[in-house]
Amino acid sequence: MSNVSKKQHWWNNAQHRSLFFQLILVGLVVGFFWFIGSNTMANLEKRGISTGFGFLSMKSGFGILQSLIPYSESSTFGRTFVVGLLNTLLISVLGIFFATIIGFTMGVARLSSNWLVSRLAAVYIETFRNIPLLLQMFFWYFAVLRALPGPRQSWSAGDVAFLNIRGLYLPRPIFGDGFLMVVIAFLAGVLLTELLRRWAKRRQDQTGQQFTLLPVASGLLVGLPLLVFFLLGSPLTWDIPALKGFNFRGGMTIIPELTALLTAISIYTGTFIAEAVRSGILAVNPGQTEAASALGLHRSKVLKLVVIPQALRVIIPQLTSQYLNLVKNSSLATAIGYPDLVAVFAGTTLNQTGQAIEIIAMTMGVYLFISLTISGFMNWYNKKMMMVER
Amino acid sequence: MTVLLTTPSPSLPPPSNSVGIVGWLRKNLFSSLLNSILTCVGLYIVYRIVPPALNWALFQADWVGTSKEACTSDGACWVFVGVRIKQFLFGFYPSSEYWRVVTSFSLVGVLVAWLLIESTPKKGIVAAFTIFCYPIIAYFLFYGGAFGLPVVETYKWGGLMLTLILATIGMFCALPIGIVLALGRRSSMPIAKSFSVIFIEFWRGVPLITVLFMSSVMLPIFMPEDLQIDKLLRALIGIIFFQSAYMAEVVRGGLQAIPKGQYEAAEALGLSYWKSMVFVILPQALKLVIPGIVNTFIALFKDTTLVLIIGLFDLLAVVQAAFADPKWLGFSVEGYVFVASVYWVSCFSMSRYSQHLEKKLHTGHAR
Known part of the structure; x- marks a missing residue:
């Protein structure tokens, strides 16, 4: 009884304590930033480095190896930033595309009932995921692509594509006047297919009759654009690269830096995607497959309706984090001279202007924005796909 | 004439093509037309890659000597x-x-x-x-x-020594910071929680290269002028911050896997927050996440190669620099294969060890 009446000390109150700790924490953090801030001010003043984002409108004075938008030495640093960003996005998109293909193929192959195929896939995965990405990039760039022959002894594929030490030369499509109609026809095909799919689902829900979508859909998606294409007299020609003098002219040039980076990053990320796919498929309880077969579903329906939706629930979060890793890893491009954001902006631009704080902050900001957007999408997706438990 | 059998007739042996080597081949390599085609393609790939690679690396390679002239054969020049x-x-x-x-x-x-x-x-x-x-x-x-x-x-x-130093120091300093951050992220104090979340998400959202750039370029600006920070130390600070965010997420996974009853039991015993964490929750949670910690260590070990971009000479950078020696031009493949095998052997054995641990530790809470 006596204990109860005793007054509790304020520091034994959990709320007061947590308030106290958090105030200390805030104090420490504020102090830390104040320390950094005042040092920075002093240092910048002493070194005579200007601050602010004025440099973005200054003339850059250097060229960039590859640029998706018009860029020259008289462009501004702001434009340099955009060029670098676009190059980063380009390698990310291409890398994600190829890594996904490689990863899914290898992940499924590793689970194959064919002993040799599953062994080969396992060897691929275990070899390439245990070797640093930077080393693989160096290997492809310095040891493979640098050892290619010169333009006159290029390797060619059917005299339309050429590979030599200067890069990969591919035919470039030239879209004629009517090509827009073909694109419209394709979009119409997509729309019609979607409407058809909805109609088929509604009919199946009401009457139980099934509708085989595939032949009609392929007709709409492939046949319709092709028909329009030929009716308009093939409004697409190819600009084929040809050897003129010492180098190739025409066509589309893919610089060796891009080829090396893309090869390395797709092969490396492909191993992780393969493991994600494998773990996703293995995570589906075999009882699910058996139950679906017991219901009389056809093998393809078992996969489509039971296994894949459940496997995707496991695969997609891992897949997204691998995509994020790929985007971040694409910054290694700077080591072999591919002009990505880090190379042209946090590298060359920083060296020329010396405005480290603004430049590093902008570079990090871009990656942070990409990461947070994708992980935000991920959380939304996870909530949507979460198993509804009863 | 009727024959009456009083004992069952002995069972026939299995068909000869479903047992033994033939049976294994039929089952695992040639079970269907598609599988047979895949097997043939696979055999062709193996045939095209394995013998030439072995020839190059072992049978036709030059092993002893002191100069480029010792390498006379077609194979690798391990000299x-x-x-x-x-x-x-x-x-x-x-x-x-x-x-x-x-x-x-x-x-x-x-x-x-x-x-x-x-x-x-x-x-x-x-x-x-x-x-x-x-x-x-x-x-x-x-x-x-x-x-x-x-x-x-x-x-x-430099060399392998620097790689190991970066990886191990990065790891051992990141672990305690990571544990504190993970506890902070699960804490009920709103300010502590949001600081942890911001810290973790920031470092996990940016590539290691930008972190290294930041630590090598910006740290000297952030610090008092008379304080000179060593280049290696700057890289290490960046790596530790970066790694601690990843470590925090691994530890958080372990904390979440501990059943709520453990937290409640510790509280019911009258343990304070830190006592219940140190004596009850963390020992169990850390045991659960050892494989995860090993996996992040493998990732860090591979990522240490990035320090060559800010001018430190780790294993890869030293080998890369050796290619420029005019006496030894043209041996880049040998160099890369050497570095790759060092990394491969280390990473592969560590990942095997972590899988082994995962199996061994798969007790307790797995229900």
């Missing part, structure tokens, strides 16, 4: 690696002091083995020695400056 192996291992560390590096790594090897092998006694003392005394010993062995050991400046450190 290149052999001649420069000391540089690949120690960078520019003075050769008279190699014993210090070797002693230091052997000591930590023994200590770690002691901790990992199950039947060794006095693990607590050894662990305390490893955590508190070993770093001091290692510092004086590597850097010197006391006990009559000459100082070896960090710009002379």
Whole structure:
């Protein structure tokens, strides 16, 4: 009884304590930033480095190896930033595309009932995921692509594509006047297919009759654009690269830096995607497959309706984090001279202007924005796909 | 005539094509047309890759010699690696002091083995020695400056030695920070929680290269002018921050896997927050996440190659620099294969070890 009446000390109150700790924490953090801030001010003043984002409108004075938008030495640093960003996005998109293909193929192959195929896939995965990405990039760039022959002894594929030490030369499509109609026809095909799919689902829900979508859909998606294409007299020609003098002219040039980076990053990320796919498929309880077969579903329906939706629930979060890793890893491009954001902006631009704080902050900001957007999408997706438990 | 059998007739042996080697081949390689085609394609790939690779790397390779002239055959020239192996291992560390590096790594090897092998006694003392005394010993062995050991400046450190130093220091400093961040992220204090979340998400959202750029370019601006931070130390600070965010997420996974009853039981015993964490929750959570910690260590070990971009000479950078030697032009493949095999052997064995642990630790809460 006596204990109860005793007054509790304020520091034994959990709320007061947590308030106290958090105030200390805030104090420490504020102090830390104040320390950094005042040092920075002093240092910048002493070194005579200007601050602010004025440099973005200054003339850059250097060229960039590859640029998706018009860029020259008289462009501004702001434009340099955009060029670098676009190059980063380009390698990310291409890398994600190829890594996904490689990863899914290898992940499924590793689970194959064919002993040799599953062994080969396992060897691929275990070899390439245990070797640093930077080393693989160096290997492809310095040891493979640098050892290619010169333009006159290029390797060619059917005299339309050429590979030599200067890069990969591919035919470039030239879209004629009517090509827009073909694109419209394709979009119409997509729309019609979607409407058809909805109609088929509604009919199946009401009457139980099934509708085989595939032949009609392929007709709409492939046949319709092709028909329009030929009716308009093939409004697409190819600009084929040809050897003129010492180098190739025409066509589309893919610089060796891009080829090396893309090869390395797709092969490396492909191993992780393969493991994600494998773990996703293995995570589906075999009882699910058996139950679906017991219901009389056809093998393809078992996969489509039971296994894949459940496997995707496991695969997609891992897949997204691998995509994020790929985007971040694409910054290694700077080591072999591919002009990505880090190379042209946090590298060359920083060296020329010396405005480290603004430049590093902008570079990090871009990656942070990409990461947070994708992980935000991920959380939304996870909530949507979460198993509804009863 | 009727024959009456009173005993069952003996069972026939299985068909000869479903047992033995033939049976195995039929089942695993040629079970259907598609599988047969895949097997043939696979065999062709193996045939095109494995014999030439073995020929190049082993049978036709040159192993002994001291100069480029020793490499006369078509295969790999391992002489290149052999001649420069000391540089690949120690960078520019003075050769008279190699014993210090070797002693230091052997000591930590023994200590770690002691901790990992199950039947060794006095693990607590050894662990305390490893955590508190070993770093001091290692510092004086590597850097010197006391006990009559000459100082070896960090710009002379390099090769595999630097790679191992970066990875292990990065790891051991990141673990405690990561644990604090993970606890902060699960804490009920809103400010502590949001600070942890911001810290973790920031470092996890940016690539390691930008972190290294930041630590090498911006740290000197952030610090008081008269404070010179060593290049290696700057890289290490960046790596530790980066790694601690990843470590925090791994530890958080472990904390979430502990059933709520454990937290409640600790509270019911009257333990304070820190006591319940240190004595009840963390021992269980950390045990659960050892495989995850090993996996992040593997990732860090591979990522240390990035320091070459800010001008430190780790294993890859030293080998890359060796290609520029005019006496040894044209041996880049050998160099890369050497580095790749060092990384591969280390990472592969660590990942096997982590899988083994995962199986071994898969007790307790798995229901």
